[in-house]
Amino acid sequence: MKADFEKRCTRRKLVVAAIGLALCASGCTYFAEQPEVYPDKFAAAESDRAWTPNHGGAIEYTIPMQDRPASTLPEPRVTGVGTKYDLSALIDIALSNNPDTRVTWDQARAAADAYGVSRAPYYPVVSSPVSGGYEREIFELPGQNAVLRQWQITPMLEFTYILLDFGRRDAGAAAARAQLAAANFSFNRKLQDVVFATQRAFYSIGAAKAAVQAAEENVELAKTDDDAVSRRVDLGLATEPELLLSRQTVAQSQYDLASAHLLVREAQANMAVALGVAANTPLDVPNLASIPIPAGLGSEVDQLIETAVRSRPDLAAQVATLDARRAAVDQAKAQFYPTVGVAGTYGLQAWQYKYDGTRTVDANQPQYTAVLTINWDIFTGFKRLNDVRQAEANRDAAGAQLESLEVDAISSVWRAYYEFQTALSRYQYAKALLAASEESYDANLDTYRQGLSTIVELLTADRDLANARYTIVQSRADLLTSSAAVAYAVGAIEMPRRP
Secondary structure (H helix, E strand, C coil): CHHHHHHHHHHHHHHHHHHHHHHHHHHHHHHHCCCCCCHHHHCCCCCCCCCCCCCCHHHHCCCCHHHCCCCCCCCCCCCCCCCCCCHHHHHHHHHHHCHHHHHHHHHHHHHHHHHHHHCHHHCCEEECCEEEEEEEEEEEECCEEEEEEEEEEEEEEEEEEEEECCCHHHHHHHHHHHHHHHHHHHHHHHHHHHHHHHHHHHHHHHHHHHHHHHHHHHHHHHHHHHHHHHHHHHCCCCCHHHHHHHHHHHHHHHHHHHHHHHHHHHHHHHHHHHHCCCCCCCCCCCCHHHCCCCCCCCCCHHHHHHHHHHHCHHHHHHHHHHHHHHHHHHHHHHCCCCEEEEEEEEEEEEEEEEECCCCCEEEEEEEEEEEEEEECCCCCCCHHHHHHHHHHHHHHHHHHHHHHHHHHHHHHHHHHHHHHHHHHHHHHHHHHHHHHHHHHHHHHHHHHHCCCCCHHHHHHHHHHHHHHHHHHHHHHHHHHHHHHHHHHHHCCCCCCCCC
């Protein structure tokens, strides 16, 4: 019997030990996976190996399908003219769909909320703290101990209001108001950024499509030359090297056509970014030939510079930022003065207590206070002095930044103005060049067929005509883009009108 009992005790000890070891092992395994114990397990293991997320992290940090950019163009809110997605319609889509506009819009809304917060110190603060519970306390008396048992609840209503703060509230509200203005002007400039990016991409697509058309015409041109050379070779009037030169021109024109198709795809990708949609979104725009060419700007460069300095949103945003920094200086200086206010409380103290076996006593009494408060920090370890210095440095930096932005804006307008004037002259020269190149090629082709000119002269005329076609396309796109760039530099981009 004794041996059986000992065996059972031994088995029980072994079971308890096994359970203890299992619990210890599971506990060690649990803590080994916790970041507070082994944080290095949650970073890259080696300096030359990429980090791989664990426990489904790859899925956790993948953009959800519903948050990915659309693969179809949304319907514009303005009516296009002549085509569904003309420039006005695409600008409307970009303004409503581009995430950059929503970023700055939400930032402006946050600044508006901050302005509302800055007005809070003008109002009193009313709070209602309530404490209650049970208390058992022992008192030591001569020769014995006494026990106090008490239930208590104390609802209170507290009131504080600042009567005088020597400009703290005014400066804080002024700074928040200026920051709100800066955020709103930044939002306006971001809209202009999106509009200009859409215009530039629109003209780039149109130019790329026109370049494809020109490249296709150049291929046909090269094939025409090749046919002419082949006929002369068959008649014994031209040599094999001349035929090889014409074949080389055909190959080069086909290469240029493939490159032109690539430019269309690149321009479509830029447009997709401006619109805030996926790059594989089907997108088509009209050819540049359907877009009217601006005849001039209607203003001189000095007038445009004056308009830019007066109305560009990013300059206005920096002026507002400077105002906010000035208000911050006033607020920092106000910290040297005291604050004067009033405070009061009103509440009830309800309790039930019993002391060392006596009868239970119930009580319910009001309590209230009304005081005038003065709070003045006499010395703060030079904190306020350095706060003023920091605020003044930030103010001076904002002023210097404003000067830098103004210089840059004037330079942008100056450069955009003369780029437009140059683009306008180039476009006129490009038209004359195209006309002359077409006449020269026709004449050389005719004389070559008659045996009065060489293959080199014909291919040279072919090359000049091909270059003239690309030149007219690019000069037209440059003229349209430079016109939009002037409006962007001045800050006078027109937004689409809502129907």
